[in-house]
Amino acid sequence: MAGDFLVLLEYMRENFFKPVKQITRSRLSPVQFHVVSILCRKGSLSMSELASEIRISKQQLTPLICKLIDNKLLLRKTDENDRRVVRLEVTELGWSTVKELFTEIKLQLAERLRVLPDVELDELEQMLKRILGILKSVK
Numbered sequence: 001m002a003g004d005f006l007v008l009l010e011y012m013r014e015n016f017f018k019p020v021k022q023i024t025r026s027r028l029s030p031v032q033f034h035v036v037s038i039l040c041r042k043g044s045l046s047m048s049e050l051a052s053e054i055r056i057s058k059q060q061l062t063p064l065i066c067k068l069i070d071n072k073l074l075l076r077k078t079d080e081n082d083r084r085v086v087r088l089e090v091t092e093l094g095w096s097t098v099k100e101l102f103t104e105i106k107l108q109l110a111e112r113l114r115v116l117p118d119v120e121l122d123e124l125e126q127m128l129k130r131i132l133g134i135l136k137s138v139k
Helices: 002-025 030-042 047-054 058-070 092-113 118-136
Strands: 074-078 086-090
Touching: 002 030, 002 092, 030 047, 030 058, 030 074, 030 086, 030 092, 047 058, 047 086, 058 074, 086 092
Parallel strands: none
Antiparallel strands: 074 086
16 A cells, blocks of 8 residues: 555656646745745744744755745744744735635646546545545544
8 A cells, every 4th residue: 555655646746746836936936835835824933843844954944934035925023922933924925926826726737637527526526535534644
């Protein structure tokens, strides 16, 4: 089963994730998109929390964050409870950029899946929901 899972991941990477990267690259690098989308999903995070979330060092994260701040996609805010902690938040421009990119990604994925008959689309949808439910229990 582990081998089948790896084959599926590789197939998804080659046939679905690579085309998605082309969409995001028009505005953000894949890592920048990942950072901003995590902050959109999780809300305000400290540098340490974000570095832990994406599994890179704070030193590697700093130039990436500086670029996102320079591009007005993120901002730094002092934590209300502990002024020593600086939190990162997504700006309105950051939110709208991620929202637009997700819309483009969904449209492209829908276009790719359009070739499937309705019965298979329904079956795939049910399978994906089931797989997500199962994988969420594995941590």
